[in-house]
Amino acid sequence: xxxxxxxxxxxxxxxxxxxxxxxxxxxxxxxxxxxxxxxxxxxxxxxxxxxxxxxxxxxxxxxxxxxxxxxxxxxxxxxxxxxxxxxxxxxxxxxxxxxxxxxxxxxxxxxxxxxxxxxxxxxxxxxxxxxxxxxxxxxxxxxxxxxxxxxxxxxxxxxxxxxxxxxxxxxxxxxxxxxxxxxxxxxxxxxxxxxxxxxxxxxxxxxxxxxxxxxxxxxxxxxxxxxxxxxxxxxxxxxxxxxxxxxxxxxxxxxxxxxxxxxxx
Amino acid sequence: xxxxxxxxxxxxxxxxxxxxxxxxxxxxxxxxxxxxxxxxxxxxxxxxxxxxxxxxxxxxxxxxxxxxxxxxxxxxxxxxxxxxxxxxxxxxxxxxxxxxxxxxxxxxxxxxxxxxxxxxxxxxxxxxxxxxxxxxxxxxxxxxxxxxxxxxxxxxxxxxxxxxxxxxxxxxxxxxxxxxxxxxxxxxxxxxxxxxxxxxxxxxxxxxxxxxxxxxxxxxxxxxxxxxxxxxxxxxxxxxxxxxxxxxxxxxxxxxxxxxxxxxxxxxxxxxxxxxx
Numbered sequence: 001x002x003x004x005x006x007x008x009x010x011x012x013x014x015x016x017x018x019x020x021x022x023x024x025x026x027x028x029x030x031x032x033x034x035x036x037x038x039x040x041x042x043x044x045x046x047x048x049x050x051x052x053x054x055x056x057x058x059x060x061x062x063x064x065x066x067x068x069x070x071x072x073x074x075x076x077x078x079x080x081x082x083x084x085x086x087x088x089x090x091x092x093x094x095x096x097x098x099x100x101x102x103x104x105x106x107x108x109x110x111x112x113x114x115x116x117x118x119x120x121x122x123x124x125x126x127x128x129x130x131x132x133x134x135x136x137x138x139x140x141x142x143x144x145x146x147x148x149x150x151x152x153x154x155x156x157x158x159x160x161x162x163x164x165x166x167x168x169x170x171x172x173x174x175x176x177x178x179x180x181x182x183x184x185x186x187x188x189x190x191x192x193x194x195x196x197x198x199x200x201x202x203x204x205x206x207x208x209x210x211x212x213x214x215x216x217x218x219x220x221x222x223x224x225x226x227x228x229x230x231x232x233x234x235x236x237x238x239x240x241x242x243x244x245x246x247x248x249x250x251x252x253x254x255x256x257x258x259x260x261x262x263x264x265x
Numbered sequence: 266x267x268x269x270x271x272x273x274x275x276x277x278x279x280x281x282x283x284x285x286x287x288x289x290x291x292x293x294x295x296x297x298x299x300x301x302x303x304x305x306x307x308x309x310x311x312x313x314x315x316x317x318x319x320x321x322x323x324x325x326x327x328x329x330x331x332x333x334x335x336x337x338x339x340x341x342x343x344x345x346x347x348x349x350x351x352x353x354x355x356x357x358x359x360x361x362x363x364x365x366x367x368x369x370x371x372x373x374x375x376x377x378x379x380x381x382x383x384x385x386x387x388x389x390x391x392x393x394x395x396x397x398x399x400x401x402x403x404x405x406x407x408x409x410x411x412x413x414x415x416x417x418x419x420x421x422x423x424x425x426x427x428x429x430x431x432x433x434x435x436x437x438x439x440x441x442x443x444x445x446x447x448x449x450x451x452x453x454x455x456x457x458x459x460x461x462x463x464x465x466x467x468x469x470x471x472x473x474x475x476x477x478x479x480x481x482x483x484x485x486x487x488x489x490x491x492x493x494x495x496x497x498x499x500x501x502x503x504x505x506x507x508x509x510x511x512x513x514x515x516x517x518x519x520x521x522x523x524x525x526x527x528x529x530x531x532x533x534x535x536x537x538x539x540x541x542x
Contacts (some may be wrong), residue, residue: 065380133361133365165358165360214355217353218356224370224418225348226421228373
């Protein structure tokens with residue numbers, strides 16, 4: 001069950017870990033954006049080098065990143081094959097019915113593959129080096145301007161952090177319910193797909209009930225500790241923006257300039 | 266003795282029920298005492314705790330906490346004076362790490378960060394959990410989680426701690442560390458402790474036991490007097506103390522003094538008998 005947790009954090013220490021999560025969060029999205037600017041072998045190669053360099057200085061084993069590709073494998077394969085066989089071309093190498101294989105198609109398929117690798121590696125780098133709570137703190141900080149239009153930023157951030165905090169607890173709860181039902185003879189691994197889906201309904205109902213009771217207990221506990229409505233609270237966790245975070249932004253700027261240069265070359 | 270909490274004529278009925286959970290209940294709780302509230306399931310113990318903290322509103326009567334009446338206006342100030350440690354350690358953790366959780370109450374009061382850092386450290390030190398500061402609550406044992414919950418409560422410096430069956434989900438070791446901690450805190454910090462419990466050992470530590478039944482106080486006495494009831498303790502949702510069970514089984518064979526004896530006293534008495542023989 002534990003493999004299901006999204007955005008697994010890997011405890012460690014390196015410059016990437018120490019970067020301000022807000023910066024990392026924004027840079028990751030920015031990088032995903034500029035990946036789409038790449039248009040030739042050199043620009044893709046340059047971005048790939050940059051990502052591999054980032055992985056290298058993060059001191060995390062490359063294996064973790066390759067594992068990160070696995071859940072997306074079918075999507076990647078499907079998209080790559082689509083490009084490979086359906087790219088129209090003037091002088092195809094091979095042609096059969098609706099299928100066309102050409103050097104253009106091969107090149108585009110390779111680009112798409114690298115694009116996936118880049119995006120998945122960079123976002124894996126974010127989640128491996130940033131705790132979920134840091135991510136939720138950065139979201140709060142980034143959304144802060146929305147307070148002007150009365151968007152409840154602090155409340156949403158607290159909701160997010162509590163939700164993250166309760167993921168492992170709910171997984172435990174699910175395991176307990178499944179064990180209790182297994183003990184009474186339910187077999188979750190048997191039957192066709194419909195049968196298997198059906199056997200999950202008796203898990204969802206008790207899980208719902210217990211989630212509500214946990215939520216009630218938690219609300220009472222929070223209120224007894226003086227939680228009002230999120231206003232007038234101070235913050236224990238503070239994010240600190242330092243010199244290296246400016247450096248990271250400068251690096252991104254340089255990457256963009258070089259990329260634009262290679263692109264038009 | 267000075268009252269820290271006085272409850273007068275309080276009634277509360279849960280919306281979905283017809284019978285009141287608390288029925289015209291009056292009770293005085295003294296400053297710096299350790300009071301146990303016992304009773305069967307549904308006798309109104311936890312409801313009483315929630316009423317004192319203003320988490321639910323009574324229909325009749327008044328509750329005065331440290332000179333202030335529990336009402337809409339005073340509620341936040343009263344809550345800052347009372348810390349509640351609940352039953353399930355997993356259901357009261359708000360923070361993603363130990364230190365975050367301890368800071369939650371302080372954050373709610375808008376304490377500046379520098380001060381918070383000091384308070385959190387001090388509170389974790391009091392419960393001897395400072396080495397676990399950055400740990401994820403999921404990685405702690407039940408007893409450790411409850412100690413963190415107590416630290417979270419202590420950080421805001423309350424004068425009253427309510428333990429709402431806080432040790433009932435812990436193993437004997439965890440229970441012992443939590444109870445030792447509470448005992449020590451009461452002595453060092455001059456706190457009033459209200460423990461809602463089924464555990465006979467926990468009541469032994471207290472000075473007074475209040476027995477609730479159907480939302481009413483049916484008994485109010487020191488532990489020794491309550492244990493004298495012996496066999497009938499089960500009617501109050503308490504187990505008969507082990508020494509009292511042994512004494513009951515021996516009463517036909519041996520001449521033991523009347524009334525409750527704790528384990529040591531019982532052993533002492535049996536020794537005396539055998540030396541007479």
